[in-house]
Amino acid sequence: MKRKALATTFIVGLVVVVAIVLLLKPHEIYNYLKNMDPRYLLLAVVLQFASILVVSFRWSWLVHAAGYKPTNRSMILISIAGQAMNSITPASRWGGEPIKAYLLKKKQKVPMEAGMASLVVEKIMDIITFFLITMIAIVYGFYYSNVPPHIMILLGISLFFTFSLLFALFYVSFLKKVQAEQVIRLIDKFRWLTEKVPLFSQYKNKMHDVLNNYYSTVLRITNRDYIWYIGILFSLAYWSIEFARAYVIFKGLGFEVPIAVIATAYILSAMMGSIPSLPGGLGIVESTTIVIYSTSNIPSAVSGIVTIIDRLISYWLIILIGIPITWYLGVTSIKNGELNGNKDGSRQGPKNRKIRSD
DSSP: OOHHHHHHHHHHHHHHHHHHHHHTOHHHHHHHHHTOOHHHHHHHHHHHHHHHHHHHHHHHHHHHHTTOOOOHHHHHHHHHHHHHHHHHSSSTTTTTHHHHHHHHHHHHOOOHHHHHHHHHHHHHHHHHHHHHHHHHHHHHHHHOTTSOHHHHHHHHHHHHHHHHHHHHHHHHHHOTTOOHHHHHHHHHHTHHHHTTSHHHHHHGGGHHHHHHHHHHHHHHHTSSHHHHHHHHHHHHHHHHHHHHHHHHHHHHTTOOOOHHHHHHHHHHHHHHHTSSSSGGGTTHHHHHHHHHHHTTTOOHHHHHHHHHHHHIIIIIHHHHHHHHHHHHHTEEEEETTEEEESSSSOBOSGGGOOOOOO
């Protein structure tokens, strides 16, 4: 892994936690924490691992639909490693996907483009679900006048952002008229971002063949209607578990918070965290979540406690577990956009050769 990125993540994370505690009055936070029921904290941890299982089985199911048969154990380990990488890369929920595809190729012999195709279909399912949840949150806001106007505006922006992203992924993945040259030009245009993604930098010279294989795999995965229905049900289960984790933390502190409020906080913090900035959206996710909770008649100290505990479970715990798993699976570093392995001292690229991107 990039040691600098990992060190930056921990330093920024420590600063964020300390800032939240200081701003929200340490003695108030302590008074709430000492009365918290630890059983709810344990349940929150269990829900986190349940969410990992859901996304792992969904991804495994999509890879099987592409014609490959990875083991469940490998899919779970790779999913955890990918989530850890998402947490130390600037774009939360996106930066670890190429590493997951790489590990799937290394451990289960699934071609990189097939792995990426399954991950993109998975993301489309997530975004469709996210879009539906955002619409429900907006309807909730219209029916309950206590939702602040600025929250409604942010939800509207989130809806537009989600729809735009969904359209872009559908356009690139399903329209046969999209030529490889167009995608390559787009990659070059956003070189400041794509050069940081190992998949693009390693495979640029073979992008035509990679894209053709990618398109055919996407169509093979999605050639049955039920794929979408089951995939979206998986996504709904995942997001429901995410919301439930925050709900039980509130419950442990003695607060009954509507799921709609929690969903709104997750929607807006996820949108803000996806903007390439600090690793895993550090600081941005926490501040957005606290603002949403605090403007929903929840005490600021409680908002801060729930946010810190939720991030400790869903973010820091995954990093602490996922980084060793990533090393165990065979990735020791990412240098100049290329993935380096640790099993036999070789550098992993197509056929174990380095492919330069210049």
